[in-house]
Amino acid sequence: MSAMLEVQNLSVAYGAIEAVRDVTFTVEEGQIVSLIGSNGAGKTTTLRTISGLLKPKSGKILFEGAAIDSWQAHTILERGIAHCPEGRRLFGRMTVEENLQLGAYVRKDTGVEKDMQRVYELFEVLGKRRHEKAGLFSGGEQQMLAIGRAIMSRPRLLMLDEPSMGLSPIMTQVIFNTISELKSQGTTILLVEQNALAALALSDRGYVVDLGRTTLEGPGHELLADERVRAAYLGED
Numbered sequence: 001m002s003a004m005l006e007v008q009n010l011s012v013a014y015g016a017i018e019a020v021r022d023v024t025f026t027v028e029e030g031q032i033v034s035l036i037g038s039n040g041a042g043k044t045t046t047l048r049t050i051s052g053l054l055k056p057k058s059g060k061i062l063f064e065g066a067a068i069d070s071w072q073a074h075t076i077l078e079r080g081i082a083h084c085p086e087g088r089r090l091f092g093r094m095t096v097e098e099n100l101q102l103g104a105y106v107r108k109d110t111g112v113e114k115d116m117q118r119v120y121e122l123f124e125v126l127g128k129r130r131h132e133k134a135g136l137f138s139g140g141e142q143q144m145l146a147i148g149r150a151i152m153s154r155p156r157l158l159m160l161d162e163p164s165m166g167l168s169p170i171m172t173q174v175i176f177n178t179i180s181e182l183k184s185q186g187t188t189i190l191l192v193e194q195n196a197l198a199a200l201a202l203s204d205r206g207y208v209v210d211l212g213r214t215t216l217e218g219p220g221h222e223l224l225a226d227e228r229v230r231a232a233y234l235g236e237d
């Protein structure tokens with residue numbers, strides 16, 4: 001069986017700036033896969049390219065066997081890839097419920113209400129505050145809503161960009177527990193994180209991205225034990 005997502009020798013440039021030079025990785029169905037690496041390594045650019053927001057200069061992106069790199073963003077979303085962006089990008093003047101409805105806009109079926117309940121089961125606080133405006137929420141609650149909005153499109157592959165950014169250790173744990181829960185409910189996850197320790201601990205597979213290239217890969221627990229990873233990303237000598 002082929003992988004759910006295959007990114008092969010991807011390169012992406014902003015004008016003359018080559019943000020991604022040679023990124024190659026695979027996500028198998030049902031897995032959590034992490035891309036880790038320092039600020040500016042090209043992780044966000046990689047996710048934005050998979051989503052169809054940027055076009056590759058070269059390389060291939062295959063989703064469930066189809067080459068999607070020339071597709072438009074809305075087609076990619078309809079096909080089953082949702083992107084929860086860095087910085088959350090919520091509509092602060094809209095309520096929780098309105099933000100969740102926006103996440104479901106590509107759907108043509110009638111199950112939206114049921115899935116909203118699923119989000120409220122996952123994040124109880126969102127259900128309690130469903131009529132409040134998102135802009136009033138804490139960073140952690142906003143991250144919950146951003147994830148909730150992304151899963152309203154019923155993705156088979158959910159891409160999360162720095163979900164722990166700016167969150168307390170306790171809130172980070174809540175978010176990472178939710179990611180594991182989503183996996184157990186059948187969603188495949190591609191996670192971009194600077195918090196390499198927490199990300200690798202729950203990942204089936206991890207890739208290190210350095211200066212636009214994937215340089216190391218392996219099962220999450222193996223990368224966690226790798227001295228090069230520990231020295232560069234876990235703050236150890």
Ligand code: ATP
Binds near residue numbers: 014037044046
């Ligand atoms: P971060 O965690 O900070 O988002 P990252 O690994 O996701 O880091 P990218 O955001 O993909 O890295 O950035 C990769 C490179 O591309 C960096 O050198 C960055 O300065 C550059 N870059 C990112 N966005 C743009 C843009 N819109 N225009 C020009 N250069 C950009």
